[in-house]
Amino acid sequence: MSKQLKAQFKKASEEVQDIGTRPSNEVLLKLYALYKQATDGDVQGDRPGMMDFKGRAKFDAWAAIEGMSAEDAMQEYVDLVESLK
Numbered sequence: 001m002s003k004q005l006k007a008q009f010k011k012a013s014e015e016v017q018d019i020g021t022r023p024s025n026e027v028l029l030k031l032y033a034l035y036k037q038a039t040d041g042d043v044q045g046d047r048p049g050m051m052d053f054k055g056r057a058k059f060d061a062w063a064a065i066e067g068m069s070a071e072d073a074m075q076e077y078v079d080l081v082e083s084l085k
Helices: 003-018 025-040 053-064 070-084
Strands: none
Touching (some): 025 053
16 A cells, blocks of 8 residues: 555545535445545444444445455545545
């Protein structure tokens, strides 16, 4: 993994906090999933229960990209943050 991509990823993860308008829930879930895949790898733990709607949605979004490499997840995250600016 290139140092340049890691630096871009770190910068994007800081810049995402300063995006003016709040992205849609779908975009927020995608950002979450890509970040988790890039930093922690494949989804871990048990799927949250039926009444934990937010936790379940986050888990499902992360599980949907299981198997994606950390490098690919970082690049997609950077590209998505850039598109939101």
